[in-house]
Amino acid sequence: MPARFLRAPIAPTVSDDGLYPFVPSISLDTLWFQVAGTICNLKCTHCFISCSPSNHSHEMLTLGEVRRRLAEAIPLGVREYYFTGGEPFGNPEMLPILEETLRQGPATVLTNGMFLSPDRCRSLKRIFDASEYSLDVRVSIDGYTAEVNDAIRGAGTFEKILGGISNLAGAGLNPVVTVTEACEEAGSPAGRARFLDWMRSIGLERPRLKVLSLFRIGAEEGRLRAYESWESLRGRHLTEDESEKLQCSSCRMVTSRGVYVCPILIDEPRARMGESLAETLRPFRLEYGACFTCHEFGVTCRT
Numbered sequence: 001m002p003a004r005f006l007r008a009p010i011a012p013t014v015s016d017d018g019l020y021p022f023v024p025s026i027s028l029d030t031l032w033f034q035v036a037g038t039i040c041n042l043k044c045t046h047c048f049i050s051c052s053p054s055n056h057s058h059e060m061l062t063l064g065e066v067r068r069r070l071a072e073a074i075p076l077g078v079r080e081y082y083f084t085g086g087e088p089f090g091n092p093e094m095l096p097i098l099e100e101t102l103r104q105g106p107a108t109v110l111t112n113g114m115f116l117s118p119d120r121c122r123s124l125k126r127i128f129d130a131s132e133y134s135l136d137v138r139v140s141i142d143g144y145t146a147e148v149n150d151a152i153r154g155a156g157t158f159e160k161i162l163g164g165i166s167n168l169a170g171a172g173l174n175p176v177v178t179v180t181e182a183c184e185e186a187g188s189p190a191g192r193a194r195f196l197d198w199m200r201s202i203g204l205e206r207p208r209l210k211v212l213s214l215f216r217i218g219a220e221e222g223r224l225r226a227y228e229s230w231e232s233l234r235g236r237h238l239t240e241d242e243s244e245k246l247q248c249s250s251c252r253m254v255t256s257r258g259v260y261v262c263p264i265l266i267d268e269p270r271a272r273m274g275e276s277l278a279e280t281l282r283p284f285r286l287e288y289g290a291c292f293t294c295h296e297f298g299v300t301c302r303t
């Protein structure tokens with residue numbers, strides 16, 4: 001793995017107008033790929049980037065584009081790679097993309113589990129076995145009953161997600177199951193314990209669960225509510241420690257339209273920081289409601 005590219009920490013500061021803090025770019029540990037663009041076979045009611053079969057605001061990335069970014073990442077010392085969308089396995093080049101990435105570092109794919117056929121899961125296991133790096137597959141679900149999950153992800157999705165999880169386990173891959181706080185159960189320690197029990201009951205002997213906070217943007221804005229004016233980092237000064245905890249101090253997101261600050265703000269024009277990775281390694285102004293969520297709840301999209 002390449003040496004970590006570490007800049008001298010930039011003193012926490014505030015924007016020129018004194019209203020919002022900046023997060024410094026401390027290192028580039030994690031590189032995200034919006035590999036399926038905003039195109040998804042589902043249309044979840046809480047999707048913070050409103051993905052759907054017809055949302056082309058960001059297009060899919062090709063193997064060639066990913067290859068070019070992987071080369072750019074080496075001298076910057078990237079340590080791990082994440083793939084999201086939309087639905088990554090809707091990208092016809094997803095397997096070769098993972099194969100290529102796993103020659104360079106560990107990879108994680110975030111999927112809705114719909115396209116995880118037994119064959120595809122066996123291919124993933126082969127790719128994983130051939131690499132010296134780890135491959136994590138993260139499968140999203142929104143409850144451990146069809147009633148709760150399907151209300152958010154769509155009719156019939158619960159059974160298909162279970163099928164995908166079971167195919168991964170059958171191929172020898174232990175998925176990370178992610179659930180958002182849209183599933184009320186997931187918010188409390190007791191609810192999480194029940195979730196873990198349920199995961200064991202479906203055959204995951206060593207259950208791995210990640211609970212994600214909701215971002216009140218995209219479709220979620222219409223499902224429950226948008227951010228209110230007080231949900232903001234306006235007037236706040238971040239300590240160095242607080243800055244380091246924000247994932248944007250050590251990540252960037254590659255999309256078909258350039259490089260964005262993080263995986264959350266790809267619909268915000270000002271969050272597009274440039275075309276090359278190197279030029280985006282500079283401070284970013286935390287002026288969005290989503291930044292408040294990250295800061296208050298310690299959110300990271302990493303596994």
Ligand code: SF4
Pocket residue numbers: 040041042043044046047048050051052085086087111112140
């Ligand atoms: S939450 Fe995930 S699965 Fe659902 S629409 Fe958005 S990208 Fe697709």
Ligand code: SF4
Pocket residue numbers: 023246247248249261262263264265284286288290291292294295
């Ligand atoms: S949304 Fe979160 S990760 Fe993105 S820039 Fe704001 S604080 Fe950073």
